[in-house]
Amino acid sequence: MKCPICGKPATESDHPFCSRRCADIDLAHWLRGDYRIPAETVSEAESDE
Numbered sequence: 491m492k493c494p495i496c497g498k499p500a501t502e503s504d505h506p507f508c509s510r511r512c513a514d515i516d517l518a519h520w521l522r523g524d525y526r527i528p529a530e531t532v533s534e535a536e537s538d539e
Contacts, residue, residue, distance in 0.1 A: 491500045493508035495515050500506050507513040519525055 493500050493512050495512040498508040500508055504513055
């Protein structure tokens with residue numbers, strides 16, 4: 491399996507990443523909200539219906 495951040499082979503100790511550095515980069519993406527799913531906001535008029 492390849493590391494989702496850099497593409498190098500994953501290590502058993504840091505699976506699915508190749509290193510702790512790539513795992514920390516992925517965590518930073520999550521904390522910044524980079525992996526969010528875009529959604530449309532619902533107005534109050536639409537939510538009452």
